[in-house]
Amino acid sequence: KPSRNRIPGSMDALKITLKDLTLLSRDRRALVILVAMPMVIIAIVGSSTGRLRANREQSRQGLTMEVADFDRTVSSTRLAGFLASYENVVVKKTDIPQEFTEDQVSQLKTDRPNGESDVRLVIEPGFESTMREMSPTDLTSPDKSSREKGMAGIHLALSYNESAADPMMEGLAKMLVKMSLQTAILPIIAEKVPVLRGAANRSKTIPEPWASTTAAQATTTDTGNRVYQFFIPSYTVLFVFFLVNIMGRSFLDERDMGTLRRLRISPISPTSILIGKTLPFMILSLIQTTILMVSGKILFGMSWGPMPWLLLPIMLCTSAAATSLGLMFSTLAKTESQVSSFGNLILLSSAGISGCLVPRAWMPPLSQKISLFTPHAWALDAYSEVLTKDMPRIAVIGQSCGALLIFSALFFVVGRYRFRRDD
Template sequence: MIAIAWVNLVRLFRDRTNIFFVLIFPIVLIMVFGLSFGSGFAPRLGVTGGTTPLAAELVAALETSGRMQVVRVGDAEEARDGVERGRLAAALIIPENYDRALSRYTPVTLSFISRQEPDALQLGAAIRAVTDQVTMPARAAAYVRDGSFDELVRRAGQVSVPGITVRFSATGTAAIPRSITSFDIAATSQLLLFTFLTSLTGAATLIETRRLGLSRRMYAAPVSSRTILLGEAAGRVCVALTQALIIMVGSGLLFGVRWGDPLGAGALVLAFSLVGGGAAMLVGAALRTEQQAVGVGLLLGLGLAAIGGTMAPIDFFSETMRRVAHLTPHAWALDGFAELLRRNGTIADILPQLGVLAAFAAALFGLGAWRLRAALTR
């Protein structure tokens, strides 16, 4: 049984295309989704000038705002080139007469260069807010003009002007705690998507085993049919577990992804791998060609993942679609990970989800074993 399972795992990685889709592609998708949906990534802002005292004060305020990563560039031409080539999200050009214009109460223009993209437009709004705050004393001095510029700026910075106080409060419970990052959410959904998808597409190796006559030779050897079935089932589960562990370890090391209670997360991964292995065994035993297995595997793997909430957050689904989603094992596994991550649950809190996944696995393995036994003895 162990030998049969090991051969299935070796055959998975002997196909070089699987090395990309099993090892690299899931990690790349986690990185893309994590960066796209609020990972704390700060856009790069190129700044020219800023060597005089007042200009340096503006640049320092931009750096400490926490909304951008300030990068010093040599001149306006270098700043424009950086924006055009995508090295910079935007650029701010501070003229050389910035300090002199403010001290003489004359208008000064800061040039902002960006592409018409949402991030750049939001960055422009942030720069305007910081600039207004930094130049407020100078504008107040220009309004008064009673004394030296430096003295008026100092006095304006010390004056406390009464205004309107806005207080913010929140009610209810947040669906996603702030401690959970977008990488955590992306890694969870991609783990379920690729574990199930790799299991189904890997069912082609079981068909190849039958087509090449390997199954008949194993059946003719002094090995019971039960051992062959257990070996093929273990092989399918090993493929699913390998894919899941690659995503868990890789995302944890590269992006600091947390999976909650280790015992609970391990039980969820094992249960879902059993589901994927059972589905792969059924597909591999029911279909006749590898092409059919790959086509059906892609259709079922992507379709059930979309319905089950791994491509779009299940929180956005309507009540009816949530009920439909829970006809798939993906939705139950997502509920289990949500319990572990959002509410700091333990394995005891996810027993209902584990029970449903175990039922899925038992049904799929039962049908797959029955169908494979029939195929072997036909």
């Protein structure tokens, strides 16, 4: 088989591609699983783990506070009203029965809020009367009394959502309560400090709740849908690289049947053979990615960003990197057990370190740097730029696609070297 008899050309690669596409299309069950499995996992993970991420997104948008007013006085109403007037603070009033018991008050103080509420403020009976009994010095310096006796000393109690514990949020909630308290009790202070009557008169009107303003309505977004902006591209990238195992088994089957040997002794260049063997899986990868993206938009309300056309080069470069990695792995793996063990090891470890399973922003700085040695991380950066930014930066997307093409070229060169060495 002298090298001069080998005829490099695109027609040879095209014939091999068409032949392999025909073989792949016959295994319809595998094709359905290849697309259906990612959709099922995205739906399950998005509806369970996704809720935690949605809560984190919600907390970034603002603070949601429950207010249980057992005092039902002018001062307690003013306190809740001024809390609700702060920007990005949403106050939800807890329904209190007309007749209540001490046990009901204690239960709300003890139980932690859940769901969308970040904080619960319980205004206990006797709040206003306690304020009236305080001296002018204590009234004009609420920090002093609250630090000495705590919130309980002025019949207030704060509890926090256990699923979103955040010391910064807790400190912010306490500060907002103290600031609102100072304004809410101005009429009481003015009765004891006449010089403050003017300020008390100006604060008689409680501002409109921020949640009712036009600005609040404009910033309200569906955090549940935003969750899928992360999960769908992440799991799409994860399952695109699952083609590594499929390609490895395909090469093993053809090696066992003698197909690869017949191709090697034919007048076709190794490059044309490898291109022909890789292209069918790249086409399959693009089909899988397209179906997942379209399904994400239709089923989960995922946005494609302001420039959807930018998804095309990302999909092409990601599929090229995945299939080139599959090619390299196929020329390295020699047995079925090697394909299964080493393939899964490569896939799961690279997915974990790259940010496919958890956002890279949650990782330690060192892990974030290490992740850049995987093509997955560059693909995720590009998808994130298109899907989550109001104005995607072309330079960032170009850099990510360039890195993916470098990975593709590197994997292909190593695969070609191994293929020629086995020749």
